[in-house]
Amino acid sequence: MKQVVQNYKSGELALLDVPVPGCKPGGVLVRSAYSLISTGTELMKVSEAGMSMLGKARSRPDQVAKVMQSVAVNGVPATYRKVMGKLDSYTPLGYSLCGVVEQVGTGIDDVKAGDLVACAGNEHALHAELNWVPRNLYAPVPDGLAPRHAAFGTVGAIAMQGVRQGEPQLGEVALVIGLGLIGQLVAQLLTASGVRVVGADPDPARCELAVGLGAAACGDPASTAVENAVAELTGGHGVDQVYLAAGGGSNQPVELAARLCRDRGRVVDIGKCRLDLPWNAYYEKELDVRFSRSYGPGRYDPEYELEGRDYPIGYVRWTERRNLACFLDLAARGRVDVEPLISHIAGFDDAVETYRSLKDGDLKAVAVLFRYPGQRAEETGTPAPPTVAVPAVRRGSSGGGRARGADAPVRVAFVGAGNYATSMLLPQLARRDGVALSTVVTTTALSAANARRKFGFAHATTDLDAVLGDKSVDAVFVVTRHSSHAELTRKALLAGKAVFVEKPLALTGDELAGVLAAVEESGNDRLQVGFNRRFAPLLREAKGKFGARTGPASLRYLVNAGRLQHGSWYLRQDSEGSRFTGEGGHFVDTASWLLDADPVSVYATGTPGTDGGGDVQVVLRYPDGATATISYVTTGAAGFPKETLDLVADGKVLRLDDFVRASVHGPERWVSSRLPKARDKGQSAEL
Structure with missing residues (x-):
């Protein structure tokens, strides 16, 4: 399409x-x-x-x-x-x-x-x-x-929400500044509500249009016509409401609103104009300044x-x-x-x-x-359905992968093409020999098209089943939101694909059981979870310099995760899990890799908070008595490094400073050079 x-x-x-x-x-x-x-x-x-x-x-x-x-x-x-x-x-x-x-x-x-x-x-x-x-x-x-x-309908809803914010009453007088599309609709809605409208716009054609659609008077805001009309309609008291429906960088609309609004009147901002409020003018009249947020309550609320x-x-x-x-x-x-x-x-x-x-x-x-195609130029009823060509997607029966020669490239499909996939994974794969980017699958059409254009995928689609059924695809990368990881992984394993899934693999025990059942049913256990930090070159070098342990270790991992912006999907705890559920596996995996063992017990506690549960403290115990404490905090300073780690054992200390610098203190001291380019958290080596 x-x-x-x-x-x-x-x-x-x-x-x-x-x-x-x-x-x-x-x-x-x-x-x-x-x-x-x-x-x-x-x-x-x-x-x-x-x-x-x-x-x-x-x-x-x-x-x-x-x-x-x-x-x-x-x-x-x-x-x-x-x-x-x-x-x-x-x-x-x-x-x-x-x-x-x-x-x-x-x-x-x-x-x-x-x-x-x-x-x-x-x-x-x-x-x-x-x-x-x-x-x-x-x-x-x-x-x-x-x-x-x-x-x-949508622009009408925007205009209607602005009018509702002004709370007009029968018999009042309103000034609409800016008679573009939104301003024209605001003027009509006010007129339909029994309000007399004065319009202000430098374009005479727009003023004439507004008058023809019911406005009492309109004129250029730079002339005296608007002020004279307001004085005549209000007996010199000023308008009850002003609606700012203008754009641009001029402060004239705000100043005009203060001059022509009555004492304790209302000023509603609908457009995107400059808002340097002249303090004296707004204070002396005690004007009520209100903002109208788009189409109305529910806007920008993902749950709605x-x-x-x-x-x-x-x-x-x-x-x-x-x-x-x-x-x-x-x-x-x-x-x-x-x-x-x-x-x-x-x-x-x-x-x-x-x-x-x-x-x-x-x-x-x-x-x-x-x-759009299929619409007659002067239709008045329901349009006749046009024929829309759906791009063909190669399909195949589900099952194991194709037989691949030793020199044939690995054909990869990506499910998801968000920020992490396009900034951390795909740039690495696109330039890697022996890899062919076959198909990108997303839920939105444009994100798939963008990924195809930027990284050279052969195909882009929104049809997951067609990709899983394509025998020419060897491996599937699942890089979507957390709530979909387990189900997509399960489907890809059953289709016989090798699977890379970004953390977390699952959010619940039931989801994990479903993945394990798919492995059991298919016999396909070619699954990697995207825990990249254990592959970070700086951390691997530091571990080598630290050397083998002879006694138990104490590890402290501080993760200064910080606060998220309002509306972030990471905060949808009901559907996407807590922040630690989504990200904490990184730090558990890194600690376990450094300690060369899996934990045998865990204790965790948290503080109240709105960012997916607030701060979390986790203590892990390992078979040889080693312990790891992970502090995942959202209340720290934004300027402090995100990840700092200390490993203490056998009279030695390993220190990692946010994948920028590392050091080992002991009988021999080693300090890395500060990385000249960027933090390498291991994605390239992981892939």
């Missing part, structure tokens, strides 16, 4: 052939009829991509701060690879569309194949022929509402958006899905009219040229729609 993508490093726009996404449980596969270009948000992203690296950094200081933190923890080379990997990848565009349900995932009972739905989300309602959309990010389209109008957990209506009346459905209802009943906002409808095959025309200013538009 085709999808609109952009390379954020080069600015390149492309209509890319990507694999068809799979239909996962808890959502639906939707064939697009119309998708809407957000002429504000998307064009800002397109413009940023065309900037120099310095310009990108200036436009996103929040991302620069993250990069600097990563440098402190991981070093410059590793951070550089990670950042360049992200920048030099295709990213999706789009977040508002209407389409026909192609396939229904398990657990979905409110729509069926053939139903028309409006979809939301910058990861799910993309400019692509097919999208997988989770339950809370789609809503059925009411009868009689044209698909091209239903494609406005991805897992389909709705908020009880008695506690949260208007969620993002209910806002979406409400806007569609208003449009279907004619209370909101989006047809006059449509400046241009482009065929999907012309997507790249359409973006260029918008960016260069050749196409002046409030709203632009992409029409």
